[in-house]
Amino acid sequence: xxxxxxxxxxxxxxxxxxxxxxxxxxxxxxxxxxxxxxxxxxxxxxxxxxxxxxxxxxxxxxxxxxxxxxxxxxxxxxxxxxxxxxxxxxxxxxxxxxxxxxxxxxxxxxxxxxxxxxxxxxxxxxxxxxxxxxxxxxxxxxxxxxxxxxxxxxxxxxxxxxxxxxxxxxxxxxxxxxxx
Amino acid sequence: xxxxxxxxxxxxxxxxxxxxxxxxxxxxxxxxxxxxxxxxxxxxxxxxxxxxxxxxxxxxxxxxxxxxxxxxxxxxxxxxxxxxxxxxxxxxxxxxxxxxxxxxxxxxxxxxxxxxxxxxxxxxxxxxxxxxxxxxxxxxxxxxxxxxxxxxxxxxxxxxxxxxxxxxxxxxxxxxxxxxxxxxxxxxxxxxxxxx
Numbered sequence: 001x002x003x004x005x006x007x008x009x010x011x012x013x014x015x016x017x018x019x020x021x022x023x024x025x026x027x028x029x030x031x032x033x034x035x036x037x038x039x040x041x042x043x044x045x046x047x048x049x050x051x052x053x054x055x056x057x058x059x060x061x062x063x064x065x066x067x068x069x070x071x072x073x074x075x076x077x078x079x080x081x082x083x084x085x086x087x088x089x090x091x092x093x094x095x096x097x098x099x100x101x102x103x104x105x106x107x108x109x110x111x112x113x114x115x116x117x118x119x120x121x122x123x124x125x126x127x128x129x130x131x132x133x134x135x136x137x138x139x140x141x142x143x144x145x146x147x148x149x150x151x152x153x154x155x156x157x158x159x160x161x162x163x164x165x166x167x168x169x170x171x172x173x174x175x176x177x178x179x180x
Numbered sequence: 181x182x183x184x185x186x187x188x189x190x191x192x193x194x195x196x197x198x199x200x201x202x203x204x205x206x207x208x209x210x211x212x213x214x215x216x217x218x219x220x221x222x223x224x225x226x227x228x229x230x231x232x233x234x235x236x237x238x239x240x241x242x243x244x245x246x247x248x249x250x251x252x253x254x255x256x257x258x259x260x261x262x263x264x265x266x267x268x269x270x271x272x273x274x275x276x277x278x279x280x281x282x283x284x285x286x287x288x289x290x291x292x293x294x295x296x297x298x299x300x301x302x303x304x305x306x307x308x309x310x311x312x313x314x315x316x317x318x319x320x321x322x323x324x325x326x327x328x329x330x331x332x333x334x335x336x337x338x339x340x341x342x343x344x345x346x347x348x349x350x351x352x353x354x355x356x357x358x359x360x361x362x363x364x365x366x367x368x369x370x371x372x373x374x375x376x
Contacts, residue, residue, distance in 0.1 A: 023335055025329070037312075037314060042294055047308070091240060094228040163209045
């Protein structure tokens with residue numbers, strides 16, 4: 001059996017879930033024995049290859065995120081919605097109470113810290129923000145969910161370890177299944 | 181530049197603690213005409229924090245960044261203290277300093293060992309597949325373990341004081357309400373320098 005491949009991707013979120021993934025500490029070496037981490041903020045692969053498991057942190061906030069999640073879905077056997085922003089949009093989705101224009105204006109021009117000199121970002125090379133933030137499962141089918149803000153390192157390790165050993169992970173009370 | 185002959189896009193940038201993209205625009209001769217550094221992450225905290233309760237701010241603002249959540253939590257608590265014209269208690273201030281220093285240890289360990297050491301040890305022209313902390317663990321296992329443990333030491337300070345490694349809880353204006361309450365009376369310094 002060839003070695004499995006996993007990817008971890010960071011969309012609209014704070015990277016706290018990835019930090020919690022690093023909090024598995026030395027156990028990351030056990031993961032590396034079972035699988036190659038082929039794309040992740042901590043490795044150098046830029047392309048999205050065909051993989052067995054992809055953990056996706058964050059919500060979908062822009063056109064680039066939407067494109068990326070569809071590509072991830074196409075190329076991953078299992079997609080894991082990783083953390084509260086991916087599952088419920090969480091804090092990332094708090095801007096949904098306002099219009100996109102209001103939110104951008106406040107950040108780039110109206111905020112007092114801009115000293116009245118702020119400008120709206122207009123460069124065509126920048127991503128295009130979507131009107132509303134959506135969770136991953138509104139865009140693509142999701143196979144597994146790991147809630148938490150962030151999910152605990154133990155929970156993350158358990159899910160990855162089970163998936164890499166061809167078992168279905170079950171999150172329950174014992175695994176401290178919780179949001180927030 | 182409007183019509184570059186060639187565009188090189190590096191996304192994401194993997195040596196920094198954050199979301200970024202670099203676009204290089206080349207002319208016909210392959211010379212760099214323009215280089216852009218994009219921070220392509222926007223969430224709108226400036227707007228949705230308006231009108232929230234001051235007690236919520238130390239829980240909302242850490243979500244700006246999961247690598248430096250303590251800084252955001254503490255600064256928002258301090259900002260609300262300034263609004264109210266009050267000062268933290270002596271103990272509260274010390275607890276903030278303690279968890280902030282913990283974060284500094286783990287963040288520096290992450291930057292140096294996890295993100296940068298592969299470049300220093302393997303070089304820029306080495307195989308990109310191995311140029312990461314796992315590659316370091318294969319070739320320099322002791323160094324990788326020490327880096328991982330140093331980061332763990334910083335994270336554990338946060339966990340032992342506030343109950344969580346990331347997105348610490350309990351910071352409030354005037355001090356830290358959850359600190360040490362209901363936890364085992366265990367010193368954050370009950371670890372050796374390797375985080376065990």
